[in-house]
Amino acid sequence: MTTLRARQMPVLRGVEPCASCGARISSVCAAIDEKDLERLAVLAAPMQVPAGRSFITEGDPAEHFFTVTAGTAKLFKLLPDGRRQITGFASIGTFLGLAVSSSYAFSAEAVEDTQVCRFSRPRLRQFIDDFPAMERRLLDVASNELVAAQEQMLLLGRKTARERVASFLLARESCAVCGIPTSPEARIRLPMARTDIADYLGLTVETISRTMTRLRSEGLIDMLSPTEIVLRNRAALEGLAAGMS
């Protein structure tokens, strides 16, 4: 399989310079000063990824880094028989492609219409060498992801279905960049399908559906639509998520 060909994925060079990038504050690019931003901008290739399209394929030669600047993507690994594990969702500010190996360790596909910035791996590497602040920022990013990964291992290895779903909803809520600031009664948007949630939580679609239905019937959440959730009883959900059921 191939990664992003120009024909498939229009590169809008110059259309969205780093200086005006909405992802700048939260992303690794925040490490770069206003004045040096121009140097970064020439390396960045902004591109649109329509919902459902894959832009990183596990095993392909890792020629690029990516930064998500809008939308949501899912990162996943597959087993030969099709079983899938989503290892994370990438939204605005997420940096993708950290890997020492020469090939990607996971695939990435847009969950909804998404914008990413593509960087040539060797060129960005060179840029990083010139800006140690960037390297440091990358280490912070990687460290944070490592912590999140460990938390997810705890979820996958030891939490019940109920606890997993509660954890997921709370994580979505506090994911500030995903939407509106956290407030009681705030709506949580779930741009990903139930299947994706299932593959992220190590469960099946049916279990996700049943569990959410039950949480609703117990008054812990509201479902305005399959993709719009309201947390009605935050304390109870937090208890669940922490494993104090």
Add this chain to the structure above:
Amino acid sequence: MTTLRARQMPVLRGVEPCASCGARISSVCAAIDEKDLERLAVLAAPMQVPAGRSFITEGDPAEHFFTVTAGTAKLFKLLPDGRRQITGFASIGTFLGLAVSSSYAFSAEAVEDTQVCRFSRPRLRQFIDDFPAMERRLLDVASNELVAAQEQMLLLGRKTARERVASFLLARESCAVCGIPTSPEARIRLPMARTDIADYLGLTVETISRTMTRLRSEGLIDMLSPTEIVLRNRAALEGLAAGMS
């Protein structure tokens, strides 16, 4: 809970300088030149951790980094009711404590008698700032761990008990630093207890035991003792581990 007090954990300053450290090749310290090693050595506090003793406690203020120089430690997270997820085993060369947060995200406990090098967090941070090669190495380490974590998520979320155990044994085998170089019929040493394996694979002790017994009865492995395994049919195990059962 407290982390490492001097009384509990003798600090053997100077006993094992970095220059002669067996972990040097594989660890982050490899990034440092012979000539600068002295500067690193003064920061390092080598210490013994007897089997069963904990030396990092989740939630405690993260005041130190650690490098494992001998033995094996388990890293884990706990749920309030005692459920445990081991997120990894640390052996010679493993760097511990990467986290942006001010408190540890996991606990660490020696599986067998273990030696670690302890570094004051702020001091090592300063050292790293002076040696960009070290920062780069840390990023590589973090990236590799991230890839491993994703692989483990796939295992925990989507693999069967058999597949998990097969994956584990193969991972132990190819863990070059853990023992003798890989060769057919080579013995795999499992210094950790069955409970630890269970908590690492998201299963129970009984399932681990049953699964290994079955692998043995099928001729895929040999068990010289509970802690000494021989892979008899590597191809079959690899098929299992890859999910092609």
Add this chain to the structure above:
DNA sequence: CGTGCTTTTGAAAATCATCAAGTATAGTGG
């Protein structure tokens, strides 16, 4: 207003967990 896909709901089945007990192993002290 179909058509196709996602989500939900139901019933049966299966993997793995739990409970329980027996066996082996290691460490301790007489």
Add this chain to the structure above:
DNA sequence: CCACTATACTTGATGATTTTCAAAAGCACG
């Protein structure tokens, strides 16, 4: 050195959570 205790590992029977299989209900889109 050997019995004794504690711990770890193994094995068996039972049970439960979750999966699988199946189908209906909701929605979006042409």
